Amino acid sequence: MILDDFVLIDDKGLYCKYGDFYLDPKLPAKTAVISHAHADHAISGNNEVYCTRATATIMQLRYDRTAAKVFNIVGYNQSFNIGRVVITLIPAGHMLGSAQILMEYEGTRYLYTGDYKLQPDATCEPIEWVTTDVLITESTFADPAVLHPDPVVEIQKINAIKTNILLGAYGLGKSQRLINLISTYAPQKKILVHHRIMPINAIYEKMGFTLGAHQIYGRKLMKVQDEFVYIVPPFTFDSYIRAIGVTRLFASGWKNLQVNQKDTLFISDHVDWKDILETITRTQPSQIWTLHGDGRHLKNHFNNDIFVKLLN
Incomplete structure (x- = not known):
């Protein structure tokens, strides 16, 4: 009963x-x-x-x-x-x-x-x-009305973006998934990760989940146009609202978190x-x-x- x-x-x-x-x-x-x-x-x-x-x-x-x-x-x-x-x-x-x-x-x-x-x-x-x-x-x-697109198709969008990318994402779960997707489906991109995300990445790796090639962010690197993708948590993403020379994206299933009309990244967990x-x-x-x-x-x-x- x-x-x-x-x-x-x-x-x-x-x-x-x-x-x-x-x-x-x-x-x-x-x-x-x-x-x-x-x-x-x-x-x-x-x-x-x-x-x-x-x-x-x-x-x-x-x-x-x-x-x-x-x-x-x-x-x-x-x-x-x-x-x-x-x-x-x-x-x-x-x-x-x-x-x-x-x-x-x-x-x-x-x-x-x-x-x-x-x-x-x-x-x-x-x-x-x-x-x-x-x-x-x-x-x-x-x-x-809500049907999530294929995450592989979504991540492949960044292959057409030749500028450096500032990619906002939640630090736990979403960031690790993005590193893996980018490494697999946009392998020419060089992934930089905010320092607060790196200890979480270490837990994933220790537990047997290989994320893909990435390194901790360095300010000098992002000053070079070399198809870098810098993954940052929301508070850092918001603080870089006036960043120039980069394409700003936020990976989310929510429409209101997409930050520009030209480029969107609908990836939901x-x-x-x-x-x-x-x-x-x-x-x-x-x-x-x-x-x-x-x-x-x-x-x-x-x-x-x-x-x-x-x-x-």
Whole structure:
């Protein structure tokens, strides 16, 4: 039997009272199961955290001693208990170490996706599929009007840009994916990386994910026109708004983050409308609960065929 209150949202975030734990809490919690290391899902200060090794390693890099009092490192597809809830982490394909969180309680399965993607990505574990009774899915781009283009076609656009490129991207997950894509599909480009991104790159390499040739940024290098691509985090990108002699691009699935009309780079690490429908087909839920976006399009699409509940 599906419990309508199996997870609820309170001031700390998504709470499972049947196991007394939070999923990606927004405020420090006694017990947290964390899907991945992006800061909007993995905050510091939790007492006890369950997550993958990559997620813990990145959190420890970012937060140092305040990352958590206790880390419980869990491998993919290795079940563990929190109270009477059986939990299994399933690869989510979003970034290194990202996990869907499968929760089983009294014979019913609830699958929390966290952030996830279906597109191929050589810098993280590919998504795996499990069936579930309730799919608790992010709905960031759950809109029939949103269909993400092929990332290979997108990255190949930069082959036609002969100036140096200032490329804005989130430092964790997106930057590493871009290094790999550029190295593979625009190999003549010389990749420079902001110093704050380099320690994250080192974690990827240590965990067996080869990114491709790159080096730390040097100011003298960018003064030479030699098809350099300088990957920088958003705060640095914004500070270079008046940069001359470069083409400014921001890699994102969001239209409002594209910074010029001539050149765009739509590369997203989230599922689009088509991918969410594919996920529903693969996981075969009886109910869909939506988070992190607008679930109304899914509710209208399925009408009475599948019950859709908007959690936020």
